[in-house]
Amino acid sequence: ETGVTQTPRHLVMGMTNKKSLKCEQHLGHNAMYWYKQSAKKPLELMFVYNFKEQTENNSVPSRFSPECPNSSHLFLHLHTLQPEDSALYLCASGLGVNTEAFFGQGTRLTVV
């Protein structure tokens, strides 16, 4: 248990659906991240939020829409996804450069 909670753990959605992934941390961290992990590919950084402000958007398609209402919560809104978006989506939080990022257990997303 790292202190970062992701829900749901598994999600199956159709290409026309709209769903949201949720990430929550009460570790007092100021930075939160969304990563995508596809089979046989390295972790891809999607978004970074620092003190609720988005500081990084790594050329992510607009069908992925992040939201950070406060420092403890991070959402990833999904709409009109493609089958190739099926992956493990990992949320993480952290502090300064000398500290590790704490990861949630991930949401395994399948787009059908």
Next chain:
Amino acid sequence: AQKITQTQPGMFVQEKEAVTLDCTYDTSDQSYGLFWYKQPSSGEMIFLIYQGSYDEQNATEGRYSLNFQKARKSANLVISASQLGDSAMYFCAMRARGENFNKFYFGSGTKLNVKP
């Protein structure tokens, strides 16, 4: 630009033996942190060990140690006395000061299989 390279896609080790997982990095920042994570088949990323760029001694955490060679820009993970539960993906990561202060860079990972 920051970059992490893990050149071993897969490794095998006999139970109770030691194994070294390679990691090299590239950064122009003077202050940075190096991390190793373990990812079992369940998907969670488990933090193992951290090494700061200004740390003079190699980091150790139980059976994990980090062989930090700053001049060569390498940060290899050494796992001593391997256990069956060590079978997992292992990722090397880096975080640096500068404009990408909050950005973690991950390597492509090494899949470790511990044989009984």
